[in-house]
Amino acid sequence: MAIDATHDPAQTSWVASAQALGADFPIQNLPFGRIRRAGSAEPWRIGVAIGDQVLDLAAAALAGGWSAEVAALLAPLAAGDLNAVMAQGSAARRVLRSALQAGLKTGSAQQAVLATCLIAQAEVEFSLPCTVHDYTDFYTGIHHATAVGKLFRPDNPLLPNYKWVPIGYHGRASSLVVSGTAIRRPNGQFKLPGTPEGAAPDFGPCRRLDYELELGAYVGRANALGEPVPIGQAEEHLFGVGLFNDWSARDLQAWEYQPLGPFLAKNFGSTVSPWIVTMEALAPFRQPFTRPEGDPQPLPYLDSAANREAGAFDIQLQVRLQTAKMREAGEPAVALMQSNFRDSYWTLAQLLTHHTVNGCNLNPGDLLGSGTQSGPQPGQGGSLLELTGGGKQPITLPNGETRTFLQDGDSVELHAWCEREGTVRIGFGPCAGVILPAP
Ligand code: MN
Numbered sequence: 001m002a003i004d005a006t007h008d009p010a011q012t013s014w015v016a017s018a019q020a021l022g023a024d025f026p027i028q029n030l031p032f033g034r035i036r037r038a039g040s041a042e043p044w045r046i047g048v049a050i051g052d053q054v055l056d057l058a059a060a061a062l063a064g065g066w067s068a069e070v071a072a073l074l075a076p077l078a079a080g081d082l083n084a085v086m087a088q089g090s091a092a093r094r095v096l097r098s099a100l101q102a103g104l105k106t107g108s109a110q111q112a113v114l115a116t117c118l119i120a121q122a123e124v125e126f127s128l129p130c131t132v133h134d135y136t137d138f139y140t141g142i143h144h145a146t147a148v149g150k151l152f153r154p155d156n157p158l159l160p161n162y163k164w165v166p167i168g169y170h171g172r173a174s175s176l177v178v179s180g181t182a183i184r185r186p187n188g189q190f191k192l193p194g195t196p197e198g199a200a201p202d203f204g205p206c207r208r209l210d211y212e213l214e215l216g217a218y219v220g221r222a223n224a225l226g227e228p229v230p231i232g233q234a235e236e237h238l239f240g241v242g243l244f245n246d247w248s249a250r251d252l253q254a255w256e257y258q259p260l261g262p263f264l265a266k267n268f269g270s271t272v273s274p275w276i277v278t279m280e281a282l283a284p285f286r287q288p289f290t291r292p293e294g295d296p297q298p299l300p301y302l303d304s305a306a307n308r309e310a311g312a313f314d315i316q317l318q319v320r321l322q323t324a325k326m327r328e329a330g331e332p333a334v335a336l337m338q339s340n341f342r343d344s345y346w347t348l349a350q351l352l353t354h355h356t357v358n359g360c361n362l363n364p365g366d367l368l369g370s371g372t373q374s375g376p377q378p379g380q381g382g383s384l385l386e387l388t389g390g391g392k393q394p395i396t397l398p399n400g401e402t403r404t405f406l407q408d409g410d411s412v413e414l415h416a417w418c419e420r421e422g423t424v425r426i427g428f429g430p431c432a433g434v435i436l437p438a439p
Contacts, residue, residue, distance in 0.1 A: 006097055007284050009424045012106045015118070017051030024417065024427025025049040027104055028284075030097060031240070031275035031428075032082055038125040044080035049275055049429065050104055052121050059117035060103075065110055070099040082130040082276075086239045086364035089221045090279065093239070097280055126180065126274035129242070130218065130365040132173045136355060137214075137246060137266070137369035139167040142345040144374040144382055151390040152254070163296050166346045166354045171246075171369065172267040179273050179431045183247055185209055185408060185438040186268040190251035201255055205438035208250035208391060209406040212372040213319050213382035213414055215341055216244030217348045218276055219366040226359040231304045234349035235279060237362065241315075241348070243273035243414045243431035244369050250385055250405065272367070273414070273431035281426055285418040286310040289347050301357060302350045311347035316340055317373050317416050319382065323401055324409030333413050334398055339375035339382060341416075408437045 005011075006028065012019055013027040025031065027050065035047040035054055045058035061074040073096050076084035085092065103110040139145055142162070149157030161167065177183075189201045190208075220239035223229045229237050246266060253265035289311040291297060304311075317340065320333035346354075351368050372382040381387040384405050387395055394402040406412070412435075416428040 003283055004094075006101050006280065007423070009422065011101070013050055013104045014106050014108060014111045014115075015051045015053055015104060017053065018104075020051065022425065023051060024429050025051055026424045026426060027101055028424045029277065029281050029426040030100055031277045031281065032077075032129060033274040033276070034080055034082065034127045034129050035119070035124040037119065038123055044127055046077035046080060046082050047119070047124070048100055049121065050118075053118040054121055054124055055100070055104065055114065056117050056119055060114060063113045063117055065113060066099060069095055083365045086130060086218065086220045087222060089236055093220075093278060094280060097278065126178045128176060128178050128272065129274060129276050132176055132365050132367045133363050135171040135173045135176060135270075135367040135369065136168050137171045137262075137371065138346070138351055139371040140344040140346045140351070141371050141373045141382060143343065143376050143380070144372040144386065147374060147381060147386045151385065163345075164299065166302075166351050168351075168355070169261045171270065173367070175267050175269050176367070177269055177271055177433075179271055179429075179433065181269075181271065181433060182436045183269045183271070183433045184436045186249050186252065186264065187438050188249060188252035188264055190255050206249040206251055207405070209435065210248045210250050210384045211319065211406070211412045212246035212248055213317055213339070213374075214244040214246050214372055215315065215317070215370040215416070216242050216272055217351070217368040217370070218242070219352070219362045219364060219368070222363045223356050223361055225361040227356075227361075228359060229353055229356045231302060231307055231349055231353040234352040237352055238279055238348055239364070240276040240278040241282065242276050243416055243428050244367070245271040245412065245414055245431055245433060246369055246372070247271070247433070248383070248385075250391075269433075271431055271433045273429055275429045277426065277428055282313055282315075282418065284423040285314045285420055287312045287314050287342055298350065302346075302353060307347055307349050311349050312342050312344065313348070313418075314340065314342045314420060315416050315418055317382070317414070320413040320415065321397070321403070322411045322413070323397065323399075323407070325401060326397070326399060327409075327411070329399070331399065333411065336387060336395070337375070337380050337382065339373050339380050341370070341373055343375060344370060344373065406435050408435050410435050
């Protein structure tokens with residue numbers, strides 16, 4: 001995960017918008033997404049974001065001028081298959097990153113031909129960036145776990161396993177959708193407040209619909225069934241990171257979650273951002289992994305010198321909300337909170353190693369949700385459940401509207417970016433979804 005020439009902050013692109021102030025996609029980023037022209041029946045192919053454009057890798061592969069090694073990597077991408085490259089590990093990824101950057105950098109001999117391979121991002125539609133066969137959601141936000149634990153179990157907020165086990169559950173990949181897909185409010189069972197113990201639950205549209213601000217890490221190289229990945233090799237099995245909104249029906253959740261955990265409160269839809277930011281692009285934003293004083297250190301299988309020195313990532317996270325009324329008035333989404341992934345209780349390497357320690361096999365494209373990333377301060381809750389104290393303290397928006405939970409027509413956007421002295425800012429692009437009425 002070394003810093004190399006591809007991270008040089010002085011490097012610029014002949015795509016001028018890559019240098020725009022606050023741009024998510026400078027030449028140091030180069031995330032992958034799966035695209036075609038909006039409204040077309042064109043085949044899906046992989047694209048790379050640069051400024052406000054996408055480099056269409058199907059067109060770029062045809063254009064030629066690549067080494068044999070790069071051409072071989074571009075072939076599956078041109079056919080829309082990111083998983084094939086995810087499976088290959090970091091060495092192949094670095095070769096591709098260098099080649100794409102050489103083609104897009106200011107003064108490149110490939111400028112004239114690659115300029116014909118650009119499509120404006122405003123003119124493309126996205127699918128999921130890769131095929132996700134399996135998805136696991138972790139619970140690494142200790143401030144979220146504590147705040148939610150207090151709501152569900154005031155006397156016992158953080159269960160005794162939390163500081164030892166990276167807690168997770170198996171989610172459902174079939175209902176993962178890409179940013180921009182509307183989410184239908186689920187129907188389900190719930191107990192209204194005041195319903196006597198033993199009385200029948202109610203059934204109907206969810207009344208406590210919520211979002212969860214999460215990162216999603218995508219697995220790169222597979223591990224074979226029965227072969228755990230030691231922490232020293234964990235990052236070789238990670239491809240990159242995107243944003244992840246784990247939409248949650250809190251009333252369904254409260255009634256169904258015991259004894260086996262989340263089920264229909266979670267699997268009616270989960271939204272991912274269209275772009276995957278690679279582990280290479282994140283390299284300048286690494287930082288030490290530490291535990292608060294007095295907290296236990298991880299067991300040896302979840303500990304390494306490299307993980308302690310640079311296993312954590314400094315990634316700013318933000319939730320924005322736009323109500324239907326705001327949209328009609330032409331008012332932009334408003335930020336509800338901001339937090340940072342460096343506050344996560346476990347690193348991505350620890351999640352991958354823990355997931356495989358029993359021999360469980362992970363495949364290219366598998367998704368590991370981080371769990372809700374709430375900050376340590378009040379007002380930094382990564383869900384409405386936290387921001388409103390379990391629905392008891394409504395938040396007031398700038399136009400005077402209030403919210404405890406999401407209403408139909410509300411649009412939620414997650415954002416993320418990395419910013420550090422001596423580096424070029426990189427961003428993730430939005431992860432958005434609007435709520436439709438229950439069927
Ligand atoms: Mn979650």
